[in-house]
Amino acid sequence: MPNCDLEKKAFCCDICGRGFSQEARLKQHVRIHTEEKQYTCEICSKSFLGKGNLKTHIRTHTEEKPYSCDTCGKLYTRKENLTIHIRSHSGEKPHSCDICGKSYTNKKNLTIHIQSHTGEKQYSCKVCGASFPQMESMKKHIRIHTEEKQYSCEICSKSFLEKGNFNVHMRTHTGEKPYSCDVCGKSYTTKDNLTIHIRSHSGQKPYSCDVCGKSYTSNNNLTIHIRSHSGEKPYSCDVCGISFAQMPPLKTHIRTHTGEKPYSCEICDKSFSEKGTLTKHIRTHTGEKPYSCDVCGKSYTTKQNLTKHIRSHSG
Template identity: 45%
Template sequence: MEVQRPFLCKYCEKTFSVKSSLIKHIRTHTGERPFTCGYCEKTFSEKSILRTHIRTHTGEKPFTCGYCSKPFSVKSSLIRHIRTHTGERPFPCGHCEKTFSEKSILRTHIRTHTGEKPFTCGYCSKPFSRKINMEVHKRTHTGEKPFVCEYCEKTFSVKSSLIRHIRTHTGERPFPCGHCEKTFSEKSILRTHIRTHTGEKPFACGYCSKPFSRKINMEVHKRTHTGEKPFVCEYCEKTFSVKSSLIRHIRTHTGERPFTCGHCEKTFSEKSILRTHIRIHTGEKPFTCGYCSKTFRQKTQANVHKRIHTGEKPHTWQWE
């Protein structure tokens, strides 16, 4: 039986089966917002939207999760939350087989297929597929950093950067490795670590096909092919292919020695030199000769010693 829709919109000729639906619809044309909040004077086109808004003032949360008792002020928020318990993903992508728990997430995902980028930066016209990405990008123009660390007042343009930073204060390491007992402060660091167990090396050099487990290591390696040295010393203009090499080099100019021995207060310009020095105090000798089991504090000492057994003479001059 066909549903009758006797109520006609005079603006667009859309029809409705219920008069109240027509009235609400007409307000999308007229802009009328007859329902006013008694707390803040905001106006709304529907009474139900006003009721939901009022809860932001009263703190009322009448919708409760049956799984974990978490309360919500809006029923739709409860429905989305329940899917985190049930695993329900009722919104399938028409382009691939992926499914999603929220319609808005599906809409964003579909843009990876269509290439649509509806959000444009007002400063440089760069387009984005997600509004949040556009908002974050705009801060590169404005310099805005709205997220403040409660421990040291350092500011960040992205909330996720603040969350990662806070862990440097709290020591929180919420990402555990499933292969060993190590924990990590960032998910990306965990992913990289897992490759030490799996042996996966997904980043290949475009020049020689050498594989790497980390993208940054592959980028640094590529500079051995290109000769690129993008890091320049401000004191002597010497160039380096790796930023850490530049940092160590600058200390030869500044005299900075930021690594202090906890046993004798000696300071060092490099962490690796400090580690070697500490073995003088601890007596640790981690490098063992494979021929006679003699132990050494430094790897170079072990390599020099091994030549006694092999007879190797790497520094030989031939006189004509």
């Protein structure tokens, strides 16, 4: 057992040797080993080591958020979460990686980042053996086996593993796009999509291919590109077996079997299997020709037609 420095810490854990300056903190720590959780929620029966943890948990039932940001008014259930949030306004990132110098607003994100250097994945799924660097990630993964999708949409009945994904999905019904670009005003349903979009203005492409060096604005686009080297096509049609590198082309392909055409023209009621085809069709009504030739100025409804025309100049 590790020795405790009694000169600095007055109270020592007999099990792991960890030291504490207060006896109350030691008693709370010991419960980690003894699994004594004496504070139980009367609503859902979940138990906790500390009274403070129970109090915070109860707010998930009452939806009480007593900590408010003076800058933007956002509310939080815990003071610690408010402190971390405030750093998004101040730009403060006090937790730095000793290996690469990258900084973070909270210690948890730093710990997760360090695992990208060490490759450590300390949480393993007992069902399939898959490993994860975070407990939260493993819990999300386990729902794949248990098929626990507790968040259901009352409009279309689609279910989700996580509340965050459910909230994003609801925006497809409401049309809400709360994240706006300060440069061009374009709005997005998620903060991640806004971040990726902003890179189209800054020119930043932080994700690079190790094979050819091509760079991308998002990790997802890089993953898709890498399949052009590996030949991997992980999305297969259950009807005919044809495979695709991405999910969207598979969904479009499946409509050739089902005959589904979910995109309808409001002007003439003609329907299409792809949104892009509908967009091109609408231009036959509006007369819009967004693709112009730099040589002669002639305009076209599609990029493909412009490309064909350009060849007439090159001979």
